[in-house]
Amino acid sequence: MTPELREEFVRLWYDVSRAGGSVGFLPSVTEEEVRAASETQFGRVTAGEHRMLGAYGTDGRLAGTAFLRLHTDFKMRHWAMVVLVMLDPALQGGGHGIRLMEETIAMARAAGLEALRLEVRGGMGLESFYARTGFKEVGRVPGGLRLGADDYRDDVMMWRPLD
Numbered sequence: 001m002t003p004e005l006r007e008e009f010v011r012l013w014y015d016v017s018r019a020g021g022s023v024g025f026l027p028s029v030t031e032e033e034v035r036a037a038s039e040t041q042f043g044r045v046t047a048g049e050h051r052m053l054g055a056y057g058t059d060g061r062l063a064g065t066a067f068l069r070l071h072t073d074f075k076m077r078h079w080a081m082v083v084l085v086m087l088d089p090a091l092q093g094g095g096h097g098i099r100l101m102e103e104t105i106a107m108a109r110a111a112g113l114e115a116l117r118l119e120v121r122g123g124m125g126l127e128s129f130y131a132r133t134g135f136k137e138v139g140r141v142p143g144g145l146r147l148g149a150d151d152y153r154d155d156v157m158m159w160r161p162l163d
């Protein structure tokens with residue numbers, strides 16, 4: 001977690017959010033808000049609560065991430081939640097996202113996990129992206145997410161066994 005990596009992560013998360021990515025913020029987010037959330041996220045990684053996968057561009061800079069949120073509850077230690085899957089907007093749509101998820105799945109297997117879960121904002125078409133890497137929809141809360149006064153989205157739960 002070098003200062004350079006921290007700075008590149010703030011930049012990545014900010015750029016993806018401003019471009020409309022569904023990674024916790026709305027496009028109106030400020031850099032300060034992303035910076036504060038990034039510090040919290042780095043704290044989770046250094047505490048061993050999350051594992052980070054970094055994807056790098058040919059220029060050696062951070063171009064994408066995925067995190068595994070591990071559990072302390074003994075009943076759920078066999079699976080992890082995948083969060084903050086994102087790619088630099090300039091690299092989206094070129095097949096790198098599938099590669100990122102394949103590496104995330106490999107990292108989870110290497111960690112001895114048996115399954116992965118993730119939550120997706122409905123209405124973005126993301127279910128079909130994750131379905132390409134073996135995730136299946138296992139639950140949906142209609143209108144479970146409110147992005148704005150009149151903007152309700154389904155909260156979609158997806159699951160992928162790693163056998």
Ligand SMILES: CC(C)(COP(=O)(O)OP(=O)(O)OC[C@H]1O[C@@H](n2cnc3c(N)ncnc32)[C@H](O)[C@@H]1OP(=O)(O)O)[C@@H](O)C(=O)NCCC(=O)NCCS
Pocket residue numbers: 016020021022023084085086087088091092093094095096097098099119120121124125126128129132
């Ligand atoms: C989601 C994300 C990681 C996908 O990476 P990507 O490089 O753009 O995706 P790929 O080029 O590997 O796409 C692979 C397939 O998934 C599809 N796909 C990707 N994103 C999609 C989307 N938002 N809606 C529908 N389909 C999508 C592609 O069409 C492609 O299918 P095809 O080969 O049949 O054309 C990337 O677009 C991103 O960072 N988005 C912003 C952040 C975000 O919303 N993350 C999701 C958090 S739940």
